Amino acid sequence: MTRTYRFSSDPADIDVHEVVSWLSEEAYWARGRTEETHRAAMAGSRNYGAYDIESGDQGGYARALFTEDAHGLYQRFGFEPLVDAGSWMLRWGPGFGPRPPR
Template identity: 30%
Template sequence: MIKISTDKEKLDIRVIHNYLSNESYWAKGRTLETVKRSIENSLCFGVYIENKQVGFARVITDYAVFAWLLDVFILPEFQGKGYGKKLMEAIMTHNKLQGLRRWGLGTDDAHGLYKQFGFAPLHKPGNMMEIIFQNKER
């Protein structure tokens, strides 16, 4: 049975770091220290089956107007079973994340999943700006 929790004490940092640093396309090489710091400063969601962590996501938010969803994953051996959809349902219905004006995320390959929850391409992409520091920690 799947369980989703925001209790950071339950998170298996080794599983999260290994996936992000070694398996994800967006966080290759991310250090353990960076993963720990990102968890400390985010609302985190762990996905568990029989107390084993099989997925993760985190939200950066001010709890008032904006949230950014990132580091979303389900371990490969557990994909295709609807766990990603259940994780997204838990995130989007979380009581502290209701009433926000804007959500953001970036993805190369999960547009279909996120579209089910109302995400769409940028309304005004010309209004968005960014800075990417290539030599900085991931």
């Protein structure tokens, strides 16, 4: 059976409790973090969700970090500014598709 998903950046669509559960219990890199820590990270990011069209269940979550003043710090960890993207930065790695022009 093929599933169809819709993507949303509407904060009202995010099932915060479910996302906090996924991250604090299942993601090796975030396991054990408090709900307060996750909520603070979500509040400082642009959040995206993927939702099953038929059931409405949230099946995925991602967040993008926006920074006005920490570019030097993030560049030390492999992030690069995007062309004509204001204050957004991006970090490339295997599996992310072709790198956009600089």
